Amino acid sequence: MSVADLTIAVSEALCAATLEVVVANFSFDVSGGGDFGGFFAAYDGRLILKGGTLQLRDDGTIRLRELDARWDKLDFTLGLRLPEMSLGGGVVDLPGVQVDLPGVKIFSGNPFVAVTVDLAPFVKHELSLVASPLIQYFEPGITPVGSLCQKLHTALGIDDSKQQWRVFCDPQTIDFDLFDFADTVGDLFEQAFTDAIDALIPHGPLHDLIVAAIGSVADLLRTLLDIPDDISEWLSDLFNVSLGVFNLILQFVAGFFGKCVSFFQLDDPYPMIPKTEDLAAVTIPIQHLTATVSDVELVVTADIGAAP
């Protein structure tokens, strides 16, 4: 077996330091929403990373464990148009007389009520993955870059204008926690929405009667939104399934650690002597890039192409 022209080996410790840099610089803005018939839901958040450990394994894989994905902000907005409701009123039979009591209408004009709650402090995910190095020869304009990946490249300032060898951390398995809102979050959200609806109900002596008539504002809310008993679970499903935030993040994480953001890249041709004010760069062609992982180090090898 011939010796490669270039050999660069990086210890596990340096890989861990690289992870620290990646984690410190990672942020992912997500926003979206949907109209679910009876109500409208929207989210606007920024995902950040904390912690995590990295382990090189002798089966040629890299294991990332217990990386916390937290939200710098996660504004969740829920809005609905309240249907006009008529309560009470009608003819009341009294001994010897019929009395026509006036009814009460609430939510006249179908007012729109919306509540925005910052859920960031209440939700975090844990990410673990097993990945192996993947080599790509990137050619501008030829190598496809997906729209999500393009967005990420722009955010991270990745230059896609040069031919490069890129080494990715291609995930084989990803374990990412679903959105799981605690009961306190459900309570918080329900309280905020209840207060908003309650503010639209006439206050004064009739208020308690109206509330009694509709059961409770909370009950009304649940009816309107078709929320089951556990509002926290409903919120979780909304994020995980209906709004598709979970899939979006999963797709992003797979892209980030997969074929989107390389953890090592080498320009081809490589500027051995960089360009100066007066002189053009001296470049060498890089060929046959390989990357292998053992339990102690990541080894990248390459050959230098011959001069023409």
Place this chain on the structure above:
Amino acid sequence: MAFTGHSDVFAAIDENAINTTIGHLMLQRPSLFNYATLLFTQALSTQFCLPINVPPGGLAPGQPLFTVEAPLPVIGAPRPVGLDWCLQLNNVSVDLHPGNTLTLPPEIGSLGPQQFALHLRACFGLACPGDEVITSTAAVMEAAVAASILGAAAPPPPPPPGSTPSGGGSVQPALTARSAAAQGVQTVPSTNVLCTCLDVFGTGHFEWGTVAGFSGQWLKTRLDSLEVVDVFTNPPSNLEDILECYLRVVLRLGVLPRLIVPMQNLVFDITQMLQNNSPSVGQHVTLVPAPVSADVPNNPAVENDQLKVFFDLQVTAV
């Protein structure tokens, strides 16, 4: 044994890769290996001792073919005149310990541990003026001497050919001051370039060191010995020593200092991201050469036909 058993980062480059890289360097930056007076951009452009190869598509814009140097002064001339000349370094190759591709001359002996051997061919060309030109130039010199004695105005010197170059070659912009100095010296016209080539062998080693005004450690190439082959004089004289001295100075002051950057780049690139982003993580992450120890007895190391370097990660709070 893992590559990083005793350091955080290990990098190695094979001697074949070094020689291939030198080939690219010679092709893309010929001005590092070819030196000549300004006249070689014009009248003497076909008089180089060796053809200067360029990439198939030609040199990059602004990339000079050779470095412009001042004419070789004619010592004692009453007016500053000089001779056109060129020096070309060719067939450059390196052999890392253990030596197996270059046969060193007996004067150098065998290649020692941690050393590299160097071979190159140095071709020197001198534009030798003919008798008629020398005669006419001598007349001008005599007039200058007479003028200095009698206080009369000396006649203008003969216009040297090539004193007003107009394209045809490329002058290294970084050395315009030197070019200006070269233009201040009149050259004695000649289109007869006499060339001689010498095979030069040397040995050297690599070491870490600092560069004034810049932080960090730099990988430097040091020349330990140099020997010119096949210069025989009878009886023995100092001519060979003189040539060796001059070529040694050219290599140590002219060529090798310019090679510290590529080595540094080649090794450090992998951690560029760490270095660029380290302040944002609240720590300053740098790589430093691993200290020499029982585990790392040589750093940089030249062994097994490879140049090897070892680095440790240094993390400090910002």
